[in-house]
Amino acid sequence: MDTDVKSVGVIGAGVMGSEVAQVFAQAGFDVVLVDVTADALDRARQTIERSLRFQRILSSRSGGSASMGTADRAAVLARIAFTTDLADVAGVDFVIENVTEDWDVKRPVFQALDGLCKPHVVFAVNTSVIPITKVGGVTRRPDKIVGAHFMNPVSLKPMVEVIRGFHTSDETIEAMLSLLAAIGKEGVVVADSPGFVSNRVLMLTVNEACYLVHEGVAEPAEIDRLFKGCFGHTMGPLETADLIGLDTILLSIEGLLENFGDSKYRPCPLLKQMVDAGLHGRKSGRGFYDYR
Numbered sequence: 274m275d276t277d278v279k280s281v282g283v284i285g286a287g288v289m290g291s292e293v294a295q296v297f298a299q300a301g302f303d304v305v306l307v308d309v310t311a312d313a314l315d316r317a318r319q320t321i322e323r324s325l326r327f328q329r330i331l332s333s334r335s336g337g338s339a340s341m342g343t344a345d346r347a348a349v350l351a352r353i354a355f356t357t358d359l360a361d362v363a364g365v366d367f368v369i370e371n372v373t374e375d376w377d378v379k380r381p382v383f384q385a386l387d388g389l390c391k392p393h394v395v396f397a398v399n400t401s402v403i404p405i406t407k408v409g410g411v412t413r414r415p416d417k418i419v420g421a422h423f424m425n426p427v428s429l430k431p432m433v434e435v436i437r438g439f440h441t442s443d444e445t446i447e448a449m450l451s452l453l454a455a456i457g458k459e460g461v462v463v464a465d466s467p468g469f470v471s472n473r474v475l476m477l478t479v480n481e482a483c484y485l486v487h488e489g490v491a492e493p494a495e496i497d498r499l500f501k502g503c504f505g506h507t508m509g510p511l512e513t514a515d516l517i518g519l520d521t522i523l524l525s526i527e528g529l530l531e532n533f534g535d536s537k538y539r540p541c542p543l544l545k546q547m548v549d550a551g552l553h554g555r556k557s558g559r560g561f562y563d564y565r
């Protein structure tokens with residue numbers, strides 16, 4: 274590994290945090306995975322176990338060596354410490370934060386981390402739209418705050434959008450890119466702006482696709498088929514929305530509206546209603562499609 278980092282603190286064990294923890298543990302890093310409830314950690318452990326088993330099946334079907342045997346899976350899991358105590362990250366070399374896409378949730382996490390972690394430790398923010406400079410502003414280490422917008426599912430996506438905040442140093446960017454290289458991923462560095470590059474475009478597309486359903490122009494399956502058949506996308510916008518989580522989509526589009534003050538980011542009423550109704554996509558079993 275071309276990095277001095279040996280241990281990584283992963284904060285938040287939801288859709289992204291559990292995958293980020295798995296990918297780092299598979300690459301040989303010690304991981305401390307933190308969430309607020311034991312239930313969330315249990316779900317994360319089950320998700321990781323399922324994902325490791327699935328990788329073995331995929332590998333054997335494609336003629337691979339099916340190297341992920343029971344002992345290997347146990348070794349990966351043994352590298353992850355599951356905890357509800359944020360103080361357990363005090364000794365880690367690098368932090369990747371993946372808590373709920375809500376500033377009122379993220380802000381106190383970074384303030385606490387700043388007091389807990391060693392001064393040289395870099396904090397990577399895995400956020401959909403929250404400006405990295407804003408995160409830096411609530412810590413005493415704004416030069417060590419960097420955006421790492423991982424793509425979902427983390428284990429299958431080779432690229433990460435890396436965001437340079439106003440005060441982010443060149444050393445921090447280099448440390449982030451080296452760490453990503455150590456897990457086999459390439460980082461593309463962009464400047465700080467709400468939603469960065471990918472989500473400024475993606476969230477508008479998803480929200481507009483919700484409007485198409487809301488207005489009865491097309492069914493979700495027709496919209497997704499058009500994007501796949503006409504543009505060669507592997508997934509349509511509403512399948513993507515279900516994968517991301519409709520609650521996270523709504524928080525993201527609301528974040529863009531708040532940050533830009535531009536009405537083009539007004540959330541579709543159907544999206545709001547689905548979130549209120551508990552239809553959060555794959556993670557809740559139902560969104561634009563039924564996964565039960």
Ligand SMILES: NC(=O)c1ccc[n+]([C@@H]2O[C@H](COP(=O)([O-])OP(=O)(O)OC[C@H]3O[C@@H](n4cnc5c(N)ncnc54)[C@H](O)[C@@H]3O)[C@@H](O)[C@H]2O)c1
Binds near residue numbers: 307378399401422518
């Ligand atoms: N879902 C995606 O496809 C995707 C992709 C890229 C980036 N993101 C971003 O990653 C972040 C996490 O998204 P997600 O989809 O995993 O959300 P999620 O709702 O699935 O998980 C968030 C987790 O954070 C936990 N949490 C909340 N407060 C916490 C605290 N104080 N300490 C520790 N854990 C806490 C929650 O209990 C939950 O388990 C968000 O900022 C989101 O915008 C999501």
